[in-house]
Amino acid sequence: MPDLVLELNGQSWTLDPTRSYTLGRDPQADLVFTDARVSWRHATLRWGGEGWVLEDHGSTNGTWTHGQRVQQLHAGPGTVLNLGNAEDGPRLSFTAVGAAPGGVLPRQAPQPVAAVSPATPPSTAPPMPSAGPPAPGGFPGSGEPGPGGDAGEEGSGPRGATALHRFDIGRVTRIGRALENELVVPDLQVSRYHAEFLATPDGRFELRDLGSHNGTYVNGQPMDRNGRQLITPSDTIGIGHSTFRLVGDRLEEFVDTGEVSFSARHLTVQVNDGALTILDDVSFGVPEKSLVGVIGPSGSGKSTLLRALTGYRPATHGEVLYDQRNLYTHFAELRHRIGLVPQDDILHTALPVRQALRLAAELRFPGDVGKAERNARVEEVLAELKLDPHADKRINQLSGGQRKRVSVALELLTKPSLIFLDEPTSGLDPGMDRDVMQLLRRLADDGRTVLVVTHSVAELGLCDRVLVMAPGGGVAYFGPPDEALNFFGYDSWADVFSAFENYRDHDWMGRWRGSRHYRMYAADADADLARPAHLQPLRAAQQKAQSWGAQVWTLVRRYLAVIASDKGFMALTLALPIILGLVSTVIPAPHGLGYGPLERGRGNGDAGIILLILVIGMCFAGSANAVRELIKERVIYERERAVGLSRSAYLMSKVLVLGMVTIVQGVILALICFAPRELPEQGVLFVESPAVEMTIVITVLGITSMMIGLVISSVVRTSEMTMPLLVMICVVQLVFTGVLFQVAGKPGLEQVAWLMPSRWGLAGVGSTADLNTLMGHRQRGETDRLWDHEAAVWILDVGMLAVISVGCAFLVLRFLRRHEPEVMRD
Numbered sequence: 161m162p163d164l165v166l167e168l169n170g171q172s173w174t175l176d177p178t179r180s181y182t183l184g185r186d187p188q189a190d191l192v193f194t195d196a197r198v199s200w201r202h203a204t205l206r207w208g209g210e211g212w213v214l215e216d217h218g219s220t221n222g223t224w225t226h227g228q229r230v231q232q233l234h235a236g237p238g239t240v241l242n243l244g245n246a247e248d249g250p251r252l253s254f255t256a257v258g259a260a261p262g263g264v265l266p267r268q269a270p271q272p273v274a275a276v277s278p279a280t281p282p283s284t285a286p287p288m289p290s291a292g293p294p295a296p297g298g299f300p301g302s303g304e305p306g307p308g309g310d311a312g313e314e315g316s317g318p319r320g321a322t323a324l325h326r327f328d329i330g331r332v333t334r335i336g337r338a339l340e341n342e343l344v345v346p347d348l349q350v351s352r353y354h355a356e357f358l359a360t361p362d363g364r365f366e367l368r369d370l371g372s373h374n375g376t377y378v379n380g381q382p383m384d385r386n387g388r389q390l391i392t393p394s395d396t397i398g399i400g401h402s403t404f405r406l407v408g409d410r411l412e413e414f415v416d417t418g419e420v421s422f423s424a425r426h427l428t429v430q431v432n433d434g435a436l437t438i439l440d441d442v443s444f445g446v447p448e449k450s451l452v453g454v455i456g457p458s459g460s461g462k463s464t465l466l467r468a469l470t471g472y473r474p475a476t477h478g479e480v481l482y483d484q485r486n487l488y489t490h491f492a493e494l495r496h497r498i499g500l501v502p503q504d505d506i507l508h509t510a511l512p513v514r515q516a517l518r519l520a521a522e523l524r525f526p527g528d529v530g531k532a533e534r535n536a537r538v539e540e541v542l543a544e545l546k547l548d549p550h551a552d553k554r555i556n557q558l559s560g561g562q563r564k565r566v567s568v569a570l571e572l573l574t575k576p577s578l579i580f581l582d583e584p585t586s587g588l589d590p591g592m593d594r595d596v597m598q599l600l601r602r603l604a605d606d607g608r609t610v611l612v613v614t615h616s617v618a619e620l621g622l623c624d625r626v627l628v629m630a631p632g633g634g635v636a637y638f639g640p641p642d643e644a645l646n647f648f649g650y651d652s653w654a655d656v657f658s659a660f661e662n663y664r665d666h667d668w669m670g671r672w673r674g675s676r677h678y679r680m681y682a683a684d685a686d687a688d689l690a691r692p693a694h695l696q697p698l699r700a701a702q703q704k705a706q707s708w709g710a711q712v713w714t715l716v717r718r719y720l721a722v723i724a725s726d727k728g729f730m731a732l733t734l735a736l737p738i739i740l741g742l743v744s745t746v747i748p749a750p751h752g753l754g755y756g757p758l759e760r761g762r763g764n765g766d767a768g769i770i771l772l773i774l775v776i777g778m779c780f781a782g783s784a785n786a787v788r789e790l791i792k793e794r795v796i797y798e799r800e801r802a803v804g805l806s807r808s809a810y811l812m813s814k815v816l817v818l819g820m821v822t823i824v825q826g827v828i829l830a831l832i833c834f835a836p837r838e839l840p841e842q843g844v845l846f847v848e849s850p851a852v853e854m855t856i857v858i859t860v861l862g863i864t865s866m867m868i869g870l871v872i873s874s875v876v877r878t879s880e881m882t883m884p885l886l887v888m889i890c891v892v893q894l895v896f897t898g899v900l901f902q903v904a905g906k907p908g909l910e911q912v913a914w915l916m917p918s919r920w921g922l923a924g925v926g927s928t929a930d931l932n933t934l935m936g937h938r939q940r941g942e943t944d945r946l947w948d949h950e951a952a953v954w955i956l957d958v959g960m961l962a963v964i965s966v967g968c969a970f971l972v973l974r975f976l977r978r979h980e981p982e983v984m985r986d
């Protein structure tokens with residue numbers, strides 16, 4: 161009989177060849193480890209017919225023997241191996257029977273016992289190896305099955321359960337932030353009363369969401385708000401940074417304190433219907449607390465990689481694993497744990513640091529997090545990033561490095577475990593470059609994984625790993641930074657990049673895959689075939705931390721604060737209608753908008769010109785207010801959308817604030833224009849107040865024009881494109897008013913004119929002023945029916961402006977969608 165004795169931690173067992181043994185941190189494994197470096201399902205030991213075979217399941221930190229990493233190993237007497245680390249990982253040794261006393265290893269570890277579990281394993285269970293100290297937290301995998309047996313496998317984070325909670329049958333255990341809950345989770349991402357568990361007398365467990373703001377997740381999928389669901393031991397429940405799992409009559413809690421592994425497997429991005437590959441089979445894995453630098457020549461796919469890693473634009477093939485959980489399928493839950501600092505500022509730089517962070521916190525924390533709690537977190541982050549001395553300065557008064565720190569501070573508010581940065585040091589001098597990289601180093605050391613795309617190679621030595629992208633979107637190197645130049649055989653990065661340029665056709669990826677570094681640092685992540693990701697963008701988009709109204713309110717206040725801080729904008733906004741109004745008064749029109757000369761048989765064509773200037777002035781002012789508004793905030797919008805901002809709340813905030821500005825402008829313009837003029841004798845709806853009636857038309861026209869400005873702003877690629885479009889639209893509107901030449905009754909022309917707010921706006925004021933009569937159309941029998949001096953016509957004109965506005969709002973919502981992370985589009 162091929163008996164073999166396994167020794168571990170001073171204990172030994174005789175292996176039974178009729179069965180196999182699983183090794184890992186999974187409490188269900190036969191040999192349970194709590195060492196952070198051991199993977200959830202690390203390896204299997206089985207009788208292979210001729211001898212014992214140990215097979216590594218693509219563990220993050222590997223299985224080692226004599227300093228060599230092994231995928232498969234024939235174990236016999238004298239074999240010694242370490243898990244997770246070649247030198248001091250948990251050590252297993254094998255001896256022949258008789259060489260050591262041993263018991264028989266049980267078929268199953270009897271209890272999924274975690275590091276701090278008070279539950280005592282039965283005496284037959286092997287002691288739990290504990291080469292590393294139990295760490296304060298971590299969280300389990302999703303329980304998601306997959307090839308490679310990594311259902312719930314985790315990388316190398318400390319995965320001891322943070323706490324075990326016992327249920328009382330028939331009683332409800334409420335979970336939430338408030339102290340009066342049975343299970344208190346002190347996490348600002350958790351609602352005061354978040355969810356509750358009920359252990360029913362028939363032995364079933366029911367979970368109920370209590371209308372939580374950030375949602376309750378079962379296996380990564382959000383439950384319906386106030387929904388109920390039966391829970392089994394294979395389910396993983398996500399609440400804020402905590403993950404729960406049923407173990408017998410207890411609930412195991414794991415807290416994600418940031419020490420999570422992260423890996424990419426076979427990430428490939430194709431565009432043009434698969435014709436072009438811009439990211440080519442990228443795989444790498446990093447343990448927790450890592451700082452990873454991503455470098456590569458321009459166009460090598462760094463930004464594409466970043467978007468794929470963050471879920472902003474999921475890869476066409478491959479998967480991103482956040483502690484072995486598929487980020488794409490669990491995006492709704494995991495997005496709260498990811499911070500992204502894009503290259504551009506994601507804060508309004510006109511605002512003081514503290515105010516900007518407080519407003520951002522309002523948008524990111526659940527609606528039931530009080531002001532004091534939010535502000536306390538802002539102060540914490542300000543202190544952590546040493547920004548407190550600058551807290552009251554406007555962001556645009558800070559240095560480049562300080563500004564970057566503010567962007568990082570914003571992302572730290574919600575305590576993400578993973579932080580991605582896109583070229584944070586671009587445009588910074590070498591000193592600031594170092595400051596920022598040192599800051600990132602500190603963030604990683606404090607228990608986060610930080611991945612930074614950078615053009616600057618000077619401070620790469622601070623990284624734990626560097627990923628070098630090759631032209632074509634593949635990996636040219638992944639490993640320690642100090643071995644990278646040696647790997648390429650050059651003395652400087654400039655030489656490496658020149659080589660990329662000069663030998664574009666060289667198989668850089670092939671070279672990498674054939675290398676020792678690949679086997680040491682990436683083969684692991686590569687080992688498993690990627691599972692197809694089934695995106696659930698709808699569900700991701702549904703979870704909003706605050707109510708729609710609360711979001712609008714925060715956004716409106718922020719927008720007003722930004723406007724108030726921009727004195728130049730305010731001055732221009734007021735000057736524009738004043739100047740346009742004054743210009744209209746210059747037009748020589750002795751009878752203004754009155755019937756004056758009609759008595760002498762002549763028309764008052766000047767009235768048409770006055771109204772034309774008034775209408776086009778308002779069209780211009782309304783659109784000009786809005787035309788840059790969305791494009792200039794696009795990066796901020798994209799980021800905030802990913803953390804739960806409502807698209808319609810965002811648009812509504814713009815409409816409300818810009819609408820107010822436009823109304824003020826409309827009233828000023830109309831007042832100045834009408835004040836020195838003779839006015840129509842009577843209105844059609846407000847018979848005694850034709851000026852009020854016309855002012856209403858002008859302000860509604862202004863709002864419609866503003867909506868057109870927003871459409872332009874949502875559709876253009878760069879803000880430089882807005883001005884030519886604005887001018888073009890204003891000129892086109894000028895032509896189609898019907899004043900310069902008659903459009904009524906001209907097939908084709910008339911229908912095109914229906915699309916022009918200026919046509920309806922002029923018709924509205926023209927209806928009040930009886931423009932058909934003033935301009936002599938009636939006398940010539942060529943009346944424009946939209947100008948008729950009748951209440952119904954006036955209502956139709958104004959109503960059509962409203963209809964165009966609503967149409968524009970739909971268009972803006974549609975176009976905004978294109979600028980959102982793909983997983984948030986609904």
Ligand SMILES: Nc1ncnc2c1ncn2[C@@H]1O[C@H](COP(=O)(O)OP(=O)(O)OP(=O)(O)O)[C@@H](O)[C@H]1O
Pocket residue numbers: 431432436438456457458459460461462463464465
């Ligand atoms: N939607 C797309 N359609 C076609 N090609 C694209 C698309 N998006 C990106 N590319 C191309 O893919 C390549 C990689 O682009 P990416 O922006 O990721 O490179 P990068 O390394 O970040 O470059 P840089 O350092 O200049 O920012 C580039 O050649 C780019 O032109």
